[in-house]
Amino acid sequence: MADLARELGVSMTTISRALSDHHSIGPAMKQKVLKLAKKYNYQPNRLASALRKGKSQLLGIIVPYIEGRFFPSVVHGIETAASKAGYNVIICQSNEDVAQERRNLEILLSAQVAGILVSLSRTTLDFRHFDKVRSRGLPLVFFDRIVEGDNVNAVVLDDQEGGCLSTRHLLQQGCRRIAHLAGPQHLNIYKNRRQGYLDALREAGIPVEEELMVYTNMTQEQGTEAMRSLLALPSPPDAIFAAGDYCALGALQEAQRQGLRVPQDIAISGFSNETFTVITEPSITTIDQRCEEMGQAAVRLLLELVDADGNPFAPRQVSLRPELLVRRSSVRQPDNVAASVQGVAADVLLPQ
């Protein structure tokens, strides 16, 4: 900047203001500065700028890890949205460890990020380390694994709706004895998926049968076992709604091992849209978690907070509508498919 100022015979003030389009600089001067800046390929030092302004163009992300299908996709969405808005992201992994999560938080604070996006580690039970962020007035948005309550900003998938969509779809396919492979009920996502299942059954006037709900840890093996026990029932189910794709896969394989045709003899649907669900035979109907949209929504919310700048509005919880992906493992009545796939576009903005 000093070079530009010298060459044009003006002060650095003028250069700075010309580049940031300040009103007190004449249009002629602005042009000259811009042209010279281009000629010298001037790159502002973001550090200096951020130091002075007290705010960088960086967003911090803390995720448990960057692997599997979910988190990378969310991060992809975040980076894309952030970059579009002129921000860059600095990424941290907590490795499911609170202590690491705390350390990451400190690091992001000392890096003077403009805002922080967090998906909690599994071992995070105490949330006080986030108070430090709030007290600094730094925007904070949780996604997927969030702090419960309505005094935080958060973006989640509507798992209950997902469970409901899935179950409704199976009902529309003519299934009446729909089993549910449930996950650990202390985890919200699985509790909500099960609730959606129950909602859909009630809606259809079908009584819930306890023997059709099997609790698993969502692994492929447990899916296999669960299927085995279900098929051994006096009156086995004609459909399975699994709260996870791996579990659904195990169930599918076991059904086929026992000589059942899927979906004719038993329909199957999963949850999460894992990559492999499109390559199995038959492909598995599942629920897409809209990972990228989640990332984008989180950034959008965060940047609103950033722009509000010290005058934060009431915390918001955004709930994304899941998308039902109908594949061959569940289609028994092709004509009814269209009806199942309605209304998957708009996001819901819950009140408060």
Added chain:
Amino acid sequence: MADLARELGVSMTTISRALSDHHSIGPAMKQKVLKLAKKYNYQPNRLASALRKGKSQLLGIIVPYIEGRFFPSVVHGIETAASKAGYNVIICQSNEDVAQERRNLEILLSAQVAGILVSLSRTTLDFRHFDKVRSRGLPLVFFDRIVEGDNVNAVVLDDQEGGCLSTRHLLQQGCRRIAHLAGPQHLNIYKNRRQGYLDALREAGIPVEEELMVYTNMTQEQGTEAMRSLLALPSPPDAIFAAGDYCALGALQEAQRQGLRVPQDIAISGFSNETFTVITEPSITTIDQRCEEMGQAAVRLLLELVDADGNPFAPRQVSLRPELLVRRSSVRQPDNVAASVQGVAADVLLPQ
């Protein structure tokens, strides 16, 4: 810092030096400063520090995208290694677009990162934008998709070795007519995998038969087609080495459709260790690309450059040894498996 200085009645110089363990500060004073810093939970402003020192604790990453299996795993490895060394990473996606790659590079430069890790976009044919990085004396390391030549720092997988390992394994299983589903030969990775295949055959004294090499674009569909044409040969192969897992999957499915038993009638191996290779029936033998190790190796190399600080050594190319993962799709002689899985541990450091 000013607060600490005031409270202790010393200058900020002393505080700064005490915290960075400078020799000109007495041990007594250091203790006092450290204690007070802890008490007030002092967090240094990394921006200010970086501005003054001209170097931040940030590493920049540019990848084509953060999805699929490969890049997220590498990023995972990078973040882990960087964080262990006290660095944080700021991540950018080029979306396979040179222009975006160039923009990302500028951003990282203006963010004053300590070094940059790059995996090239597919559309990058001109590498001049990287000269700017070099001319600033900023450490630069390529990984996976690299600039060819021995005047750059790079970390790659030894694809040729991978092809060789795979083919050798099939030979050890007693296969003699091994077909190869090759990828686009203008891409180095596929060219090298094919070369490894040829090497292993030559090594075993088995003549190469052109009709056993099928060129595909590595999709599942083309794997299926390729298998169909191979099985229609007068003398069909007894094994398939596919240069990619999706392609191998297509081949596997077609073989099974035609009533062949895998691996008894035909053995199959793939490449990349995609997630689905463990859940197919049978599971698919493949080559692991050591994504995390690649990230770690890249960081290690980059940090060496950073520490060398202006006295860069001769550029280095690190070549990672691929790992053969023997699964059921290829095991015909269980006794021979052990022999196939040897020597997968050490990385190779090529000269120069």
Added chain:
DNA sequence: TCACCAGGCACAATCGATTGTGTAAAGTAA
């Protein structure tokens, strides 16, 4: 003609940490 206003620009302080140089006090050797 005089006062007032707005436009256009420069001065200098500032963000928070780092570092070369300067300078006392204390310790050592001759």
Added chain:
DNA sequence: TTACTTTACACAATCGATTGTGCCTGGTGA
């Protein structure tokens, strides 16, 4: 005792950009 090191700390400049305040000039209205 004198001279010379060490040790321990302070001063002040510095990194590069931003910004409140102030000054000057040309223009407008009375």
